[in-house]
Amino acid sequence: MPVVEAGQPAPEFSLATYEGDRFTRENLLGRITVLVFYPHAFSPICTDQLSVYQEVLDDFTERGATLYGVSCDSVWAQQAFREKLGTTIEQLSDFEPKGEACRAFGVLHPAGFPERALVMTGPDGVVLWSHQAENPGVLPGANLIFDALDAVSV
């Protein structure tokens, strides 16, 4: 199943936060959210992707968009990853049932980890824009997110 497309409502899903709460479809409502699906914590490429987004995080905030990193790693691994990168981007874990939320968004790789994909949702929980990299080794630049924000704010 391909990544959810613009115009579709975001699926029902449940992800774990480091604080021990669940992050569900409800949490998307009332603002612009960008879910950054990445294959694995600590793989070198993800490191750069989130580090680069961190550098322009203030710009995203200014545009009213909140970013979350999503992977199938445990919340502990995600937190350690976050500390190592020195990023403030909040992480959401799809560890148990593993890959369930990724599957719902159409981004679960057959090998059991998220594809490198971006899903932007609007205040009504409907997908505004999505993008899946041609393979997990290709990094989606932050420009894609800015372009999508430009397109939806017209």
Add this chain to the structure above:
Amino acid sequence: MRGPEGARPVTVYGDYECPSCAALEARLHELELRVTFRHFPVRSSHPRAQAAAHAAEAAALQGAFWPFHDALFADQGRLEDPHLWARAEALGLDLPRFDADRRSDAVAERVRADFRGGIRAGVATTPTLFAGGLRHVGRPGPELWAALRPA
């Protein structure tokens, strides 16, 4: 920008603490190219990258961008402040001026402008090289050298 006039122009987005950038830099020297370098320091991966970029721009204000740039890539293990001062001294720069400039808003803004330009161009990691329609991302390999070799 440096390299023979009329040579093929390439733009490199790089980070002085990135080993793949140093590998690319070393080989670019051997090719006849007109190289523009733009700063793309990723602080969380490379804590000294930004300080190094600011130092290179401070050296540029005394006409020594490229020598300083080369000195940074030549020894990536030494990017702390005393190492930056030592490079400036070795190049005969005015040290107090260098130190004031590298902490100045103007220099920070210049590096930031490069970074933002990179973001707009879709740069997501370093090095990223643009040459006409060609775009190469990451560690350079034989296919890149083949593509950049003059026809």
